[in-house]
Amino acid sequence: DLGGDSLRIPSPSPDILKIGFIGAGNMAFGIAKGILSGNVLPANVKVSAPSSRNLGRFQELGIAVTHSNIEVVCGSDVVFVAVKPHLVPLVLKEVTQHVTDRHMIVSVAAGVTLATLEELLPENSVAIRLMPNLPCLVQEGALLFARGSHAKQEDSALLRSLLHRCGLVEEGPEAWIDIHTGLSGSGVAFVYLFAEALAEGAVKMGMPSALAHSIASQTVLGAGRLLRDSGKHPAQLRSEVCTPGGTTIYGLHTLEQGGVRASTMSAVESATERARELEKKKGF
Numbered sequence: 305d306l307g308g309d310s311l312r313i314p315s316p317s318p319d320i321l322k323i324g325f326i327g328a329g330n331m332a333f334g335i336a337k338g339i340l341s342g343n344v345l346p347a348n349v350k351v352s353a354p355s356s357r358n359l360g361r362f363q364e365l366g367i368a369v370t371h372s373n374i375e376v377v378c379g380s381d382v383v384f385v386a387v388k389p390h391l392v393p394l395v396l397k398e399v400t401q402h403v404t405d406r407h408m409i410v411s412v413a414a415g416v417t418l419a420t421l422e423e424l425l426p427e428n429s430v431a432i433r434l435m436p437n438l439p440c441l442v443q444e445g446a447l448l449f450a451r452g453s454h455a456k457q458e459d460s461a462l463l464r465s466l467l468h469r470c471g472l473v474e475e476g477p478e479a480w481i482d483i484h485t486g487l488s489g490s491g492v493a494f495v496y497l498f499a500e501a502l503a504e505g506a507v508k509m510g511m512p513s514a515l516a517h518s519i520a521s522q523t524v525l526g527a528g529r530l531l532r533d534s535g536k537h538p539a540q541l542r543s544e545v546c547t548p549g550g551t552t553i554y555g556l557h558t559l560e561q562g563g564v565r566a567s568t569m570s571a572v573e574s575a576t577e578r579a580r581e582l583e584k585k586k587g588f
């Protein structure tokens with residue numbers, strides 16, 4: 305008796321997989337860059353979009369480009385669907401007859417549920433819902449994915465190995481995807497708003513704008529790295545910066561008076577609710 309396990313065909317390793325992207329926007333580019341910094345060769349990647357406008361930067365990475373979504377599906381094992389949410393049904397209807405059990409379909413569209421994906425794909429298709437964020441571009445993304453009903457643990461492992469160079473990759477229940485969209489997909493923009501305001505504060509106090517922006521971005525980067533790498537609670541690090549009677553506590557008091565904590569929590573709540581709303585309306 306050889307046993308079930310010894311008969312199981314091992315998952316292909318990421319370096320021999322063919323990877324496709326439908327949609328050539330910012331998010332597809334971010335994920336593609338992350339994937340290529342792992343062990344996937346550009347020759348094994350193809351991307352489609354209706355116009356050539358966004359395709360040049362993919363070509364610069366050595367990735368093959370096409371205007372045919374069907375060509376991407378037929379030539380790929382893992383297909384990232386990276387079009388705007390309202391276009392997901394259109395695109396999946398177009399390619400669905402070419403999707404086979406060889407494929408893993410990974411949608412990054414905000415508010416498009418696994419149930420919707422599975423409805424649009426052939427029965428038993430392996431579907432994954434992934435929420436990435438823009439810093440995948442510099443391999444510092446925060447990605448959360450949820451598995452569809454026909455995706456197995458091996459599929460998770462494969463996706464993780466493909467994406468590990470994009471940043472932090474976590475798996476969770478689908479209900480967390482909308483929360484992650486507010487926290488991190490959109491959260492990146494909240495941090496940019498804060499960075500911009502930091503710089504503008506310095507400009508108001510007389511610092512040249514370019515220098516203020518460069519110091520603000522380094523401040524956000526440094527604060528973020530220290531927070532992640534130390535594993536400390538943000539309140540602990542905040543107290544380490546605060547000298548009693550010093551500058552920081554004066555600034556923090558002003559931020560609290562402005563309601564920064566409540567408005568940031570509300571921003572995550574609104575973005576999460578918007579993702580849920582897109583879901584209910586099916587995004588289209």
Ligand SMILES: NC(=O)C1=CN([C@@H]2O[C@H](COP(=O)(O)OP(=O)(O)OC[C@H]3O[C@@H](n4cnc5c(N)ncnc54)[C@H](O)[C@@H]3O)[C@@H](O)[C@H]2O)C=CC1
Nearest residue numbers: 327328329330331353358386387388389412413414436489
């Ligand atoms: N930008 C971000 O920070 C994040 C975006 N997302 C999700 O990623 C998806 C894409 O967003 P972005 O990259 O920002 O959008 P984008 O507008 O930059 O890119 C969309 C791409 O789809 C292409 N496209 C349009 N119609 C198409 C069709 N029929 N077939 C193939 N390609 C088509 C466009 O040419 C464009 O290249 C969205 O569903 C969004 O919810 C998720 C997380 C973060």
Ligand SMILES: O=C(O)[C@@H]1CCC=N1
Nearest residue numbers: 414485486488489490
């Ligand atoms: O704003 C949006 O809808 C997308 C999803 C998360 C980030 N960008």
